[in-house]
Amino acid sequence: MDISAYKNNVLHSKLILPLEELANRLTAIKAELERAGDVENTKKCAELIDKARKETYVFACCGHFSAGKSSMINELIGEDILPSNPIPTSANVVKIRAGEPYVEVLMKDKGLVSLAYPYSKRELQSYCKDGDQVKLVEISHPTNQLPPGVMIYDTPGIDSTVEAHRVAAESSLHMADLVLYMMDYNHVESRINFTFTRMLNKRMKRVWLIINQVDKHRAEELPFDSYRGKIKCSFQEQGIEVDGMFFTSVMDHSHPHNDLSALKSRLSREIREKSHHISQSVKKETFTVIVDHIHWRDEWNRRIREQLQATLSSTGASDSKKLKARIGELRSELGALRADPQRFEREFEEKLDNLLRNANLMPYQTRELAREYLESLQIGFRVGRLFPGRRTREEAARRRERFVESVKANAVTYIDIHLKKMFLAHLDIFKIRDERLRQTIYHLSVAIDELFLKRLVNRGALISRGHGGATDKAASSSFHTARSS
Numbered sequence: 001m002d003i004s005a006y007k008n009n010v011l012h013s014k015l016i017l018p019l020e021e022l023a024n025r026l027t028a029i030k031a032e033l034e035r036a037g038d039v040e041n042t043k044k045c046a047e048l049i050d051k052a053r054k055e056t057y058v059f060a061c062c063g064h065f066s067a068g069k070s071s072m073i074n075e076l077i078g079e080d081i082l083p084s085n086p087i088p089t090s091a092n093v094v095k096i097r098a099g100e101p102y103v104e105v106l107m108k109d110k111g112l113v114s115l116a117y118p119y120s121k122r123e124l125q126s127y128c129k130d131g132d133q134v135k136l137v138e139i140s141h142p143t144n145q146l147p148p149g150v151m152i153y154d155t156p157g158i159d160s161t162v163e164a165h166r167v168a169a170e171s172s173l174h175m176a177d178l179v180l181y182m183m184d185y186n187h188v189e190s191r192i193n194f195t196f197t198r199m200l201n202k203r204m205k206r207v208w209l210i211i212n213q214v215d216k217h218r219a220e221e222l223p224f225d226s227y228r229g230k231i232k233c234s235f236q237e238q239g240i241e242v243d244g245m246f247f248t249s250v251m252d253h254s255h256p257h258n259d260l261s262a263l264k265s266r267l268s269r270e271i272r273e274k275s276h277h278i279s280q281s282v283k284k285e286t287f288t289v290i291v292d293h294i295h296w297r298d299e300w301n302r303r304i305r306e307q308l309q310a311t312l313s314s315t316g317a318s319d320s321k322k323l324k325a326r327i328g329e330l331r332s333e334l335g336a337l338r339a340d341p342q343r344f345e346r347e348f349e350e351k352l353d354n355l356l357r358n359a360n361l362m363p364y365q366t367r368e369l370a371r372e373y374l375e376s377l378q379i380g381f382r383v384g385r386l387f388p389g390r391r392t393r394e395e396a397a398r399r400r401e402r403f404v405e406s407v408k409a410n411a412v413t414y415i416d417i418h419l420k421k422m423f424l425a426h427l428d429i430f431k432i433r434d435e436r437l438r439q440t441i442y443h444l445s446v447a448i449d450e451l452f453l454k455r456l457v458n459r460g461a462l463i464s465r466g467h468g469g470a471t472d473k474a475a476s477s478s479f480h481t482a483r484s485s
């Protein structure tokens with residue numbers, strides 16, 4: 001996306017949208033940002049919607065410590081509301097509007113605190129100076145110097161680039177229609193002034209430069225016009241564009257080069273045309289919000305990509321070419337499996353048949369036990385002369401037990417272990433990685449009990465005493481049919 005082309009379009013477009021229409025469009029944008037989870041830009045959008053609906057015009061005073069920001073605001077509203085201090089102090093953002101008297105203080109730890117009216121100026125000013133504990137002070141003050149729907153922001157002083165970014169972020173500059181960038185007479189050409197105003201240019205903010213404390217000028221050292229020319233040149237050379245430049249003194253109203261009354265009347269005109277300015281700045285800020293959101297999305301995508309790459313490398317498949325090749329292989333395997341869904345079962349049956357056919361369930365010793373067992377099933381089987389019934393039953397039970405135990409032991413050795421191995425290997429061939437299925441296979445066992453053996457006994461194969469040679473064969477063939485029954 002070519003952002004600069006859009007930016008030019010926004011900057012130079014003559015299209016002025018009614019504020020209500022802008023607010024409606026912003027509402028749709030806000031819903032989109034909210035859906036994406038971009039909290040910061042969603043909040044900005046909500047604030048811009050509120051600004052457009054209430055037609056709130058905002059001008060913010062920014063600049064170096066002790067440039068005279070607070071003194072200038074007091075001058076403009078004609079009352080010493082804000083603290084001004086010769087010693088640079090840490091401060092916070094203070095928002096002032098005309099209206100019913102109230103003060104709300106947003107503390108860093110305690111949240112919102114309201115000051116009951118009538119509050120003392122000293123108490124209010126101590127909150128404004130407490131940059132450590134207080135994040136924001138909002139003052140509504142009964143004054144006829146400020147028309148309704150106008151707000152002034154006083155912002156913390158800056159003297160480093162890091163601070164410049166922090167202050168810009170904390171000062172809700174997106175709400176400002178105009179920035180009065182204030183400098184003290186002696187520090188106009190400090191680097192931070194160029195850095196901050198360049199940043200304002202980049203954000204398409206309208207900026208008026210205020211060179212304050214011109215009462216410090218010594219005409220005998222340099223004519224004022226030369227000084228003024230030099231300052232204008234410096235900003236031009238830095239490629240910084242401003243919408244106004246004023247040389248002021250809050251202390252010496254009668255100073256011959258004081259532009260204070262020109263500044264006041266420009267501000268009055270500005271406020272009279274506030275709808276136009278609000279419409280323009282909300283449009284530009286909407287553009288900035290969208291650009292910031294695009295960067296937010298880039299960052300979000302970058303983080304997701306990193307997470308995915310970490311996951312991939314943990315599986316040993318970090319190389320995307322290899323991964324694609326592997327996906328191709330898996331797809332064709334899947335295709336083959338889909339084409340012949342019975343393959344798994346068919347091949348398993350073949351292997352099982354083979355396994356059972358070769359399982360030596362009836363080694364010599366077991367065959368002997370089988371023979372004895374089969375003998376005990378014969379109708380004429382009898383043991384002992386005295387009480388033959390009980391002894392015969394006992395002997396038959398003993399033979400049956402020994403035979404069952406022997407077959408069970410053989411089943412474990414010759415079937416169980418091999419069957420599990422074969423089953424698991426079969427799953428591997430078909431790439432089935434189902435842990436629950438594997439667990440079921442581990443716990444498989446071939447259940448052999450007397451009933452099972454009896455079912456297997458082929459009565460026709462039973463031998464009578466005296467045909468010893470055929471017994472083994474008959475017994476083993478009786479059981480070799482286990483699989484088919």
Ligand SMILES: Nc1nc2c(ncn2[C@@H]2O[C@H](COP(=O)(O)OP(=O)(O)O)[C@@H](O)[C@H]2O)c(=O)[nH]1
Nearest residue numbers: 066067068069070071084085086213249250251
């Ligand atoms: N000589 C002179 N001093 C000023 C002027 N404006 C403000 N000051 C003084 O500069 C100091 C810092 O002013 P302040 O308003 O607190 O500056 P901020 O830190 O930018 O808000 C205070 O002692 C003011 O009295 C001015 O136009 N001329």
Ligand SMILES: [Mg+2]
Nearest residue numbers: 069070083091
């Ligand atoms: Mg101040």
